[in-house]
Each structure stands twice: as structure tokens, then as C-alpha cells.
Amino acid sequence: MMKLSLVQDQAIQALVAGAVGAEAFDRLFAGIRFDNVDGKLLYAFARDEEVASDIEDGYSFYIASVASRVLKRQVDVVVVMPKVLLQ
Structure with missing residues (x-):
């Protein structure tokens, strides 16, 4: 498992935005x-x-593509969970 850095997180957000x-x-x-x-x-x-759910249904393919470019590794599936499940 690889934890994303703040810069990687923000880069994906910026490209999606x-x-x-x-x-x-x-x-x-x-x-x-x-x-x-x-x-x-x-x-x-x-x-x-x-x-x-809306993000997974409508944008997961695009996010996977963007993340693959930013992270320089293949991302095929995006799993989006609500923050209430964050421990």
C-alpha cells in the first residue's frame, strides 16, 4: 500500500477540477x-x-486516468468512501 503525499493528492484534485x-x-x-x-x-x-457514490458512478474512470498519470503507476479502480468511515 502506498500513502499519497499532499502534493499528489492536490495534483489529482487540480486536474480533476x-x-x-x-x-x-x-x-x-x-x-x-x-x-x-x-x-x-x-x-x-x-x-x-x-x-x-456520485463521484464513483460519474467520475471514477476519469479519476483513475488522472491518478495513473500523476502517480506514474496504473490505477484501474477508484473506491470513494464517506469520511465518516475514516478512522
Whole structure:
């Protein structure tokens, strides 16, 4: 498992923000944290369960592509969990 640095997290956020636009980013991605990679899985934490589901359903393919470029390793699946599950 690889923990993402703050710079990697913010780089992924910035590229996603540029692609989805300010309104969608503020609505869905505000407060997201891209946390770690385990194999080809990227784990992220969003503000609540509904937002986490919306991000996974609508943006996981794009996030995986962006993360693969930023991290210089293949990311195939993005798992977004609500922050309430963060321990």
C-alpha cells in the first residue's frame, strides 16, 4: 500500500477540477482526499455517502486516468468512501 503525499493528492484534485469545472468540483469534490493506492485501487474519502457514490458512478474512470498519470503507476479502480468511515 502506498500513502499519497499532499502534493499528489492536490495534483489529482487540480486536474480533476480543470476537467469537471468549478461548479461540479465545488458540488462534489469539495473536501475530497485521495488517500492511498493498494495495487491498482485508489482510495479516496468524500464528505458523505451520497457524494462518494456520485463521484464513483460519474467520475471514477476519469479519476483513475488522472491518478495513473500523476502517480506514474496504473490505477484501474477508484473506491470513494464517506469520511465518516475514516478512522
